[in-house]
Amino acid sequence: MPNRPHTAPATARPSGSPIRRRLSVLLATALTAVTVLAATPAPVAAATAAATPGDMATMFLDAINHDRGAKGLVAYRAWSSLTTLASERAGRMAAAHDLSHATAGGNVGDALDAAGVAWMGYGEIIAASSYPWGPESVANIDGLWTNSPPHASIMFSASYNYVGIGVVQADDGTTWVSAVMTESPDHTAPGARNGALRLRGGNDIVFSWSGSDPRLQTHTAGIASYDVLARKDGGRWIRVRNHTTATSLRLANRLAGHWWTFRVQARDRRGNLSKWTSDIRIRVP
Numbered sequence: 001m002p003n004r005p006h007t008a009p010a011t012a013r014p015s016g017s018p019i020r021r022r023l024s025v026l027l028a029t030a031l032t033a034v035t036v037l038a039a040t041p042a043p044v045a046a047a048t049a050a051a052t053p054g055d056m057a058t059m060f061l062d063a064i065n066h067d068r069g070a071k072g073l074v075a076y077r078a079w080s081s082l083t084t085l086a087s088e089r090a091g092r093m094a095a096a097h098d099l100s101h102a103t104a105g106g107n108v109g110d111a112l113d114a115a116g117v118a119w120m121g122y123g124e125i126i127a128a129s130s131y132p133w134g135p136e137s138v139a140n141i142d143g144l145w146t147n148s149p150p151h152a153s154i155m156f157s158a159s160y161n162y163v164g165i166g167v168v169q170a171d172d173g174t175t176w177v178s179a180v181m182t183e184s185p186d187h188t189a190p191g192a193r194n195g196a197l198r199l200r201g202g203n204d205i206v207f208s209w210s211g212s213d214p215r216l217q218t219h220t221a222g223i224a225s226y227d228v229l230a231r232k233d234g235g236r237w238i239r240v241r242n243h244t245t246a247t248s249l250r251l252a253n254r255l256a257g258h259w260w261t262f263r264v265q266a267r268d269r270r271g272n273l274s275k276w277t278s279d280i281r282i283r284v285p
Contacts, residue, residue: 053167053168060141060165063138063139067155068156074161076217077161079163082162087164087167089105090178093128097172108122108180123157123181126177127177130175157181160217162183163182166179183219185219185221189272190213190266194277196208198282199282200250207280209247212266213268225244226265228262229276233259254284260284262279263279264277
């Protein structure tokens, strides 16, 4: 079974999305990629029971991101909306035993619009392999993609930041894959961390914290502010800082004999919120 690579160009279209209208001018075209059908030196082996489709998707993501890191690129961040779409597309190809973007579901941009996914550009790479289900088929397909310039241009894009990978095993044991990448606004939640909590001067409480926003290849929003809650003993939470850019506070002259508990939440510049940190407390003696 010979390799059959090809490319399929697509154009980024304006839509009703305000995000798209503002940003579509940044990308005249979006490459929706290419197809490889893996050569098979041996019949399909029995499936590896431990490898679920989710396991396979993780293997593909790890392989792609390892290769991206070797080139100095930021890892693609998995996005469940793209994973759902890619899984549907891989499933259609596996059911039909036909490797094509048309069989997968047609234009990726239309599918992203239908799923409500905001995008400024997209790419899709698809493949099928008769190598044994599990690490062997992952390595086979990853190698074919990496060594195919049209596929590699999407795998190693300096614009795309999110990915969804769908992997399906057909009834004959073959592996079918769709990987959909997008350049999209940052929707990844930032992180917040408790810092030091200590007493100063006997009954002044000093609390510090920090935060970070996971880095994307493009469009990382960055930390904008923090909210801080505090409560005395088992009382109600009080918002002692709201939308602050500071990373510490001092509550002076607290009454002796009480416990004070704190938690913090980070917000990025797109309004994405972190989880509240775990409670941290101190007693004023």
